[in-house]
Amino acid sequence: MKRIKKKIDLILLTLLVTIVVGLPFGIQTYDREVKHEKVPAGAKEFTLTGNAQRGWIEGEVHAYDALSLWFEKGKTEKPVLEVSKGDLVVLRLASSDVVHGFSLKDFGVFVSDGIQPGKTVIVSFRADKVGTFTFSCNAICGDNHKDMQGTLAVIA
Ligand SMILES: [Cu+2]
Known part of the structure; x- marks a missing residue:
């Protein structure tokens, strides 16, 4: 039981770190793509x-x-x-x-x-x-x- 809880904690922590680290990159990439799209040749x-x-x-x-x-x-x-x-x-x-x-x-x-x-x-x-x-x-x-x-x- 304790082991499972630890595993879940670890998964949640990994998820949290991924979100915290990944979000700024995601926003930046999204902004760049959207900006790019809007400028016609x-x-x-x-x-x-x-x-x-x-x-x-x-x-x-x-x-x-x-x-x-x-x-x-x-x-x-x-x-x-x-x-x-x-x-x-x-x-x-x-x-x-x-x-x-x-x-x-x-x-x-x-x-x-x-x-x-x-x-x-x-x-x-x-x-x-x-x-x-x-x-x-x-x-x-x-x-x-x-x-x-x-x-x-x-x-x-
Ligand atoms: Cu002004």
């Missing part, structure tokens, strides 16, 4: 990282890097994303600190439920008109919230 892809001090930064930037870049270079330029008319544009939106939002109203693109740190939100749209369009953050994220903007330039 031939799309113009950009990554924007939101930072409460520096606004939108082009590329994937982690909190520590954002901070050191801030001290090294001061305020960064607002990003300008250039695409051609007719392009399918895919934006990977990330945050290096707090919850940000995203809005590009000329193309009907809104992220209303927030861009959480550590999670990437992917939006896509067809750049079907020529011009320069402003995108911004639509979640109040700090003192520099109103400066958290960038430009999408669609050329003919």
